[in-house]
Structure formats: structure tokens, C-alpha cells
Amino acid sequence: xxxxxxxxxxxxxxxxxxxxxxxxxxxxxxxxxxxxxxxxxxxxxxxxxxxxxxxxxxxxxxxxxxxxxxxxxxxxxxxxxxxxxxxxxxxxxxxxxxxxxxxxxxxxxxxxxxxxxxxxxxxxxxxxxxxxxxxxxxxxxxxxxxxxxxxxxxxxxxxxxxxxxxxxxxxxxxxxxxxxxxxxxxxxxxxxxxxxxxxxxxxxxxxxxxxxxxxxxxxxxxxxxxxxxxxxxxxxxxxxxxxxxxxxxxxxxxxxxxxxxxxxxxxxxxxxxxxxxxxxxxxxxxxxxxxxxxxxxxxxxxxxxxxxxxxxxxxxxx
Numbered sequence: 001x002x003x004x005x006x007x008x009x010x011x012x013x014x015x016x017x018x019x020x021x022x023x024x025x026x027x028x029x030x031x032x033x034x035x036x037x038x039x040x041x042x043x044x045x046x047x048x049x050x051x052x053x054x055x056x057x058x059x060x061x062x063x064x065x066x067x068x069x070x071x072x073x074x075x076x077x078x079x080x081x082x083x084x085x086x087x088x089x090x091x092x093x094x095x096x097x098x099x100x101x102x103x104x105x106x107x108x109x110x111x112x113x114x115x116x117x118x119x120x121x122x123x124x125x126x127x128x129x130x131x132x133x134x135x136x137x138x139x140x141x142x143x144x145x146x147x148x149x150x151x152x153x154x155x156x157x158x159x160x161x162x163x164x165x166x167x168x169x170x171x172x173x174x175x176x177x178x179x180x181x182x183x184x185x186x187x188x189x190x191x192x193x194x195x196x197x198x199x200x201x202x203x204x205x206x207x208x209x210x211x212x213x214x215x216x217x218x219x220x221x222x223x224x225x226x227x228x229x230x231x232x233x234x235x236x237x238x239x240x241x242x243x244x245x246x247x248x249x250x251x252x253x254x255x256x257x258x259x260x261x262x263x264x265x266x267x268x269x270x271x272x273x274x275x276x277x278x279x280x281x282x283x284x285x286x287x288x289x290x291x292x293x294x295x296x297x298x299x300x301x302x303x304x305x306x307x308x309x310x311x312x313x314x315x316x317x318x
Contacts, residue, residue: 004114005029005033005114005115005186006033006034006036007035007036007037007038007111007113007114007115008026008029008030008035008036008037008038008113008115008116008117009037009040009104009107009108009113009115009116009117010022010023010026010037010038010039010040010116010118011040011042011100011116011117011138012039012040012041012076012079013041013118013119015072015075015079015094016075018079019119019152020152021119021149021151021152021153021154022117022118022119022149023079023082023083023084024083024154025147025149025154025155025302026083026084026117027083027084027085028155028190028191029115029117029147029187029190029191030084030089031085032189032190032191033186033190035114035115036089036090036091037080037084037089037091038090038091038092038093038107038111038113039076039079039080039090039092039093040092040093040094040107041072041076041093041094042094042095042097042098042100042103042104042107043068043069043072043094043095043096043097044096044097044100044103045098065096069094069095069096072094073092073093073094076092076093076094077092079092080092093107095107099134099137100134101137101138101142101315102141102315102316104116104118104138104142105138105141105142105313105315106315106318108142108144109143109313109317113144114144115145115147116138116142116144116146116147117146117149118135118138118146118147118148118149119148120132120135120148120149120150135148139277139305140277141313141314142305142307142313143307143311143312143313144307145183145304145305145306145307146304146305147272147303147305148302148304148305149302150299150300150301150302151300151301151302153271153301155191155192155193155271155272156191156192156271157191157193158191158193158269158270158271158272159188159193159194159195159196159269159270159271160184160187160191160193160194160195160196160271160272160273160274161184161195161196161197161251161264161268161270161273161274162180162181162183162195162196162198162243162274163180163198163199163274163275163276164177164180164181164197164198164199164236164239164240165199165276166199166232166235166236166238166239167201167232167235175308175309176276176306176308176309177239177276178239178242178243179276179306179308180274180275180276180306181195181197181242181243181245182243183274183304184243184304185243187272187274187304191271191272193271194249195243195249196245196250196251196268196270197236197240197243197245197249197250197251198252198253198260198261198264199232199236199252199253200252200254200255200260200261201232201252201253201254201257202254202255202256203225203254204224204225204228229254232252236250236252237250257295258295261295261299262298262299262300265299265300270301271301271302272301272302272304273299273301273302273303273304274303274304274306275296275304275305275306276305276306276307277306277307277308277311
């Protein structure tokens with residue numbers, strides 16, 4: 001089933017200092033998808049939020065809290081008028097809630113958002129774009145596709161890379177690869193770019209016991225490795241063909257996944273990488289996966305996170 005983007009929720013961390021690239025990219029995707037947009041800001045002072053929700057307040061305290069919320073709404077309205085070609089298709093909303101990632105997820109569920117867009121926290125020039133705790137928690141708990149805007153570069157017909165796992169080495173269900181390709185196709189069409197498929201794998205290594213008690217890796221004969229490579233290629237090509245990705249845009253590599261993916265992003269000048277979030281057996285938390293945890297922080301482009309069908313967010317509704 002095709003992922004349809006009809007409602008986009010844009011998480012605005014600070015209405016006074018908002019990334020222009022975040023708004024431009026949201027406007028681009030909304031216009032291409034004919035989607036409605038909501039700019040949402042969570043007023044996340046934990047003490048004041050608790051007071052606003054549960055505490056006994058005097059009339060003056062309640063008025064003060066409402067004044068803060070009203071000012072935030074007014075700033076969001078100015079952002080909508082300045083950044084979107086048709087502000088009539090943009091709504092704004094601000095409310096007291098904490099922590100921020102839960103507030104965003106609750107609003108996404110309430111508005112039935114098909115896509116959440118959030119900007120990672122800006123760093124000083126030359127620093128790594130390390131994901132903050134809110135970013136990681138959104139990756140873990142957001143029930144719909146999540147676009148993390150990491151760079152100010154405009155999309156401008158740039159490449160989109162779909163990261164596949166045809167053998168589901170990280171507990172990823174087979175249907176998730178198709179959702180990744182579906183989301184990548186829509187995104188590539190929206191920005192006028194091309195979709196690429198990527199997978200990297202490591203050589204097969206057997207182990208034998210040693211006198212020291214630690215197993216010793218043993219490289220298998222070349223014909224075994226070649227046979228394994230052919231199986232990987234067949235599974236990878238089958239997925240790419242299904243998404244109508246030509247051979248020139250299929251990138252199958254043997255090597256470290258993080259290094260190979262980063263090199264491909266730079267070579268193709270990709271603007272977005274599409275990844276699937278996977279659940280690990282024995283844990284109730286949802287992670288992006290071993291490989292992605294290592295590479296996400298240093299990805300030199302935006303990243304779109306897609307969840308398996310049927311995922312339910314652990315964030316409480318209230």
C-alpha cells in the first residue's frame with residue numbers, strides 16, 4: 001500500500017529562531033504532495049507545564065500561561081505567512097506539554113499526521129551534527145515517517161538513497177524494505193530527484209575453537225564467498241526491480257556499512273537517506289538498528305525514518 005502524505009506536522013523547537021531550511025523543505029514537500037501543514041510548538045518548561053496541566057493556579061497565573069501560548073501562536077502564524085506559498089493550507093498550534101518528543105508524538109497522533117518533520121539542533125561551524133535526546137526519542141516513538149532535517153542545503157533535485165536489508169540481518173521484517181522504497185520513491189518524486197538503492201554486507205567468516213578458549217575467525221574459500229555474493233545480489237536486485245530502480249542506481253557493496261553509505265552520499269550528492277526502524281528481540285524499546293546508530297550522527301544529509309506497519313507508539317495519549 002502506497003504511503004500517502006496528506007497531513008504534515010512540522011515540529012518547531014523555537015518560534016523565535018527557526019531554521020529557514022526546515023520551513024523551505026516542509027513547503028516543498030507540502031506543495032508536491034498537496035498536503036496540509038501544521039506548525040506545532042511544544043512549550044516545554046517542565047515546571048510551568050505541570051502547573052498548566054495539573055496545578056491550582058490563580059487567575060493571574062493562568063493568564064500568564066495563556067499569554068505565553070498566545071505569543072507562540074502569533075510567531076508561528078508569522079512563520080506560516082513568510083515561508084509557505086499558500087498560508088491558508090497551514091495551521092498553527094502551540095500548547096504546554098513535556099517532554100518535547102512526547103508532545104510532538106501526541107500532536108502527530110491527534111492530527112493523524114502522515115509525516116513529521118523536525119530539525120536537529122544546530123551546532124557551531126565544523127562540529128558534528130550530533131543528534132540530541134529529543135531526536136533519538138522521536139526516532140524511537142514517532143508512529144509515522146519522521147524526516148530529520150540535518151543540513152541547510154536545499155533539495156534541488158538531489159538524490160534519495162533507500163537503505164535496504166534484503167536478508168533482514170537486523171530483525172527487520174521483509175515488508176519494511178518495501179515501505180522504505182515506497183517512501184523513497186515519493187520523496188524523490190517530490191523533490192524532482194532520483195531514487196537509489198543501497199546495501200552493504202560483510203564477508204562470511206567462520207570460527208574454529210582455539211587453545212586460548214576464544215574462537216578464531218577463518219576466511220572461507222573464494223567460491224563460498226562468491227556464492228554468498230550472488231545470493232545477496234539476487235535478493236537486492238529483486239527489491240530494486242520491484243521499485244523500478246535501474247541497475248545504474250543500485251549500489252551493492254562489500255565492506256563496512258557506515259563507511260560505504262557515507263561515501264555513496266558524498267558521491268551522489270544525496271539530499272536524503274531513507275532508513276527503517278527495527279525492533280530488537282528481547283527489548284521493548286525500538287531502535288534504528290546497530291548500523292544506523294553508528295552512522296546517523298555523522299550523515300551529511302537529511303534522514304527519513306520509516307516504521308514497520310502496525311507500529312504503536314509507547315507515548316501515552318495524555
